[in-house]
Amino acid sequence: MIAPPLLLQALRYPEQLGSLGLADWDILIRQARKANLLASLHARLQECGLRKTLPAQPREHLDWAHALAERHRLAVHQEVTLIQQALAATGVPVILLKGAAYVMAQLPNARGRLFSDIDILVPKERLDEVEAALMLHGWAASHHDAYDQRYYRTWMHELPPMQHIRRMTVIDVHHAIVPETAAVHPDPAKLRAAACPITGQVSLLTLAPADMVLHSAVHLLHDGELENGLRDLVDLDALLRHFGDEPAFWLRLTERAEALDLTRPLFYALRYTSMMLHTSIPPDTLAQAARLGQPGNAMLALMDALFLRALLPEHASCRDMLSGISRKMLYVRANWLRMPPLLLARHLFHKACISPKSAD
């Protein structure tokens, strides 16, 4: 493999960027923009006090990204407030997932993180109530095709995405963190029981720290669309650094992985954060995660070859001959993990031959 891309070096040791030349900055800014990490890089450079000392041109690009991220942060706060108001009458506890959770709980990886949808988790038996309340407040189902409706409602772990008719914002209402049809079954009741209220917020919760890490891991490693793969890996890195200050966290993490049937994703998550971003993880935890979740040697070699390529920024400067095929194979793998083979064949057949084509 080629030398690690500048972006990885920058995320590992941002404090070393003070000596970078302009030509390297040119490449680094482009890699970071492509990976949707430019504003996160701004946040890291701000934290280590380097932003002000940078050459004017790259600093300008980082500031542009920061302006966009600030606007985004405000918009997320506003949107979450509106969702809360829409659901208040139902009394359903709302657990925020992923990006919205990081922003509202003010976790370190929220700084500069851009995302498009708000994800929430509610009990499955209350989905109808939640959907009705959202519809009353202006959110409408976005997938009108009868097959798509059934795909989501029968097999998936979420309702079809709902879009607000005026603000055009999208909410994904989940009742579980993996599809009903997947081979692993992390019990949503356990996740909900351990959820933590967000300080200063009424009726808003996030997953417990260990569960949040495991959800982030399962999302990254079971999702075939890896355009934001590196950003999601950076999430994991930041969450591990943040929660890892509390020594009890690491033991809890492996225990929860077992309880939730997520030992394999945890193993990969710890492996690739430490390999790519040099996240410091206690050796005991690494050993325990390997005991619980390491696949056979051949499979591991294959996954390494695929993930270590596919998680790099999708930029020309980070590409080798196998990058394209690695992404395609992981896409196939993700679908494989989502559904048993026969159902998958049926789904792909329907999508290819029967579903109306979207206008392109």
Next chain:
Amino acid sequence: MKVSDLNPAQLQQRLQEAGLRIRTGPFVTRVHTSLAAAAEGIGLLYADYPLAEDEDFADFHIRLALPDGLRRWLRPQVLFLYDGTRTFKPLPVDQAFPMFEWGMNWCVSSHAHSYLIIHAAVLEKHGHAVILPAPPGSGKSTLCAALSQRGWRLLSDELALIRVADGCVIPLPRPISLKNASIDIMRHYAPDAVFSRKVSDTMKGTVAHMQAPADSVARASEWARPGWVIFPRYEAGADTHLTALPKAHAFMRAADNAFNYSLLGERGFASLAGLIEASSCHDFVYSKLDEAIDVFNNLRPAALLP
């Protein structure tokens, strides 16, 4: 070094290999293309622009390319790639140069958030800028082109850049985009100016670009103070008419024409308020260019009024 220091063969080679690093206002754009129509347009209309060094930082990396497959040969198309990513739908290949111009506008308006960016023509005299915000079809570019030939310095034909940090108006002189009947009107009005070939059947009708005056390009680093915000409207047969516009109205209409007003949030509001506060604001209706120029030549900056 300027673009005109390269002969056509060197220009083509630069565009195909290392990329041509053109400096426009505060930005450096690195352009790659092997398309003759694009190279010709760039050689003609960007002759006076300075080139950045190869080891310099480039703000925008763009490529105009032919697609793979059938559309390379059959009714060929051109793609605009922003650092490898397709940003627009492909266009017929003879629109390569207009696409380059539109793409350059997009690069600035969707990234450069240290400026409040208003869709407007901007010119300058005695250090004061006149900003002409207007939706397409209001005769903004025609008026801008005419003013640039009659003693006003062109700062931009499309994008008013108001620096958020200090409220200064920052020049981004680039070719002026003319549409349909305006093209021949301007050829007649400014017989010495340089024009690109006409390209017909684009999404804006027939378009041609007029070279920015050499003096504007040479003085691209001289910013201006806000002077006037004038909303122009061409109306066939109308009498020339400049009317004062209440500042609150001017504010709302300028905000409607801004690309990143809401993205900048509080700072966008403060920048726009500062601009409107410092400018005299008017509506302007015209049908005859010479009368219009007279009106503009009689403008006096608020600061100089007794």
